[in-house]
Amino acid sequence: MMKVAISGASGKTGYRIAEEAIKKKFQTKLLVRNSSILPKSLENKERCNVSLFNPSKLDNALRDCDALIIATGARPSADLTGPCKIDARAVKQQVESCQRVGLKRIILVSSLCSGKLIHPLNLFGFILLFKRIGERALENSQLDWTVIRPGGLNEDEENIKDECVLYSSKNTQEEGSIPRRLVASSCIEALQTKESIGKIIEITSSPNNKRLTMQQSIEEF
Template identity: 50%
Template sequence: MQRVAVSGASGKTGWRVVEEALQRGMSVRAIMRPESTLPPALAAAERDQRLDVQRLDLNSGEALLHALKGCTALVIATGARPSINLAGPLQVDAAGVQSQVQACRAVGLQRVVLVSSLCAGRWLHPLNLFGLILVWKRLGERWLERSGLDWTVIRPGGLSEDDGRAEAEGVVFTGADQQQNSSIPRRLVARVCLDALESPAASGRIIEITSSPDQPLRSLQQWLEASPVQAGST
């Protein structure tokens, strides 16, 4: 059975990735900060030993290596939180991704899906007022692209907490640097990340996603089959 590690598992996107993976019958290892907590349903899954939870500081190299051993894939759902610390995006979205990539290589974990952001790498964007977050997200993407690992970058639009939208909206899929705005529920982002793990054609690609009630329902695999292969780097 595939064992999927999810870093940032207590975050708003991360815990949804964990929940969706469990619903698909996957073996899941949730990686989270020692002080973080899981939603009640996932906390119950941990108590029932249906979910393996590793609490650690991602800056601890040895602890991260231990957490990734035995896993076959990693979804990186870490992200800098709003803070007065303007170095946070550099530390989390660039250096933090680099550390996770290096740990994957060290333990032989090959398949990695990174949750990034629409407009990653763009300088002239309001989000960059928060510590140049889009610039550092693009650097994190590049660390992964150049790692030699089997990678996919998912760039979602504005993230919505409304899970109800996930049942009523279709995903708008494009390649890199083709979308600039619009939103998507975090629940759909989680599902696309897991679909990417199961889709060999998603390897080596940057995939931008938003959603709309006017968009026909279409799976990632269907879009991949219909879209031309593009280079991952931009």
């Protein structure tokens, strides 16, 4: 059985990624910090408290895993260095750890408009520029990477069955939103779609989209 490490598993997208992985019968390892709080649904799952900036501990955490999904991200705060530290440097640390331990498959949750300079989101520590630096670490890694760039995230799950995900190639969507639950299921779909390797995939959702799988969408990129 494939074992998937999920970093940032205590986050609002991260915990859903873990839940979706478990639904699909993957084994999981939740990479979080000492202070991180996991929801009840994940309390009895394998948890590993590790600093993303401690290379040897990170290597040990990833050594028995087959894939890593990165759902870490700077939490909005007054500390404007968060994006540089978490969205760029911590992603690079995780990529390098995968390279050292021979973990080949890596998926990163990034953001629409990654790399854009003129954008209101950049008021928070130039986050879109640092997200692009994080993405680049994957692109240059020789690993089997996929970048998932979601639009604005929400927690709506009530009518989720009516929502259809629009998957598109890089720099094709600039607005739109998507429930975190669908970002999570898209990460797991990427894990199961080998055509997603080496691709940046942008995702938003709406009931008005045509219902296509990730694989069908990639064929039309």
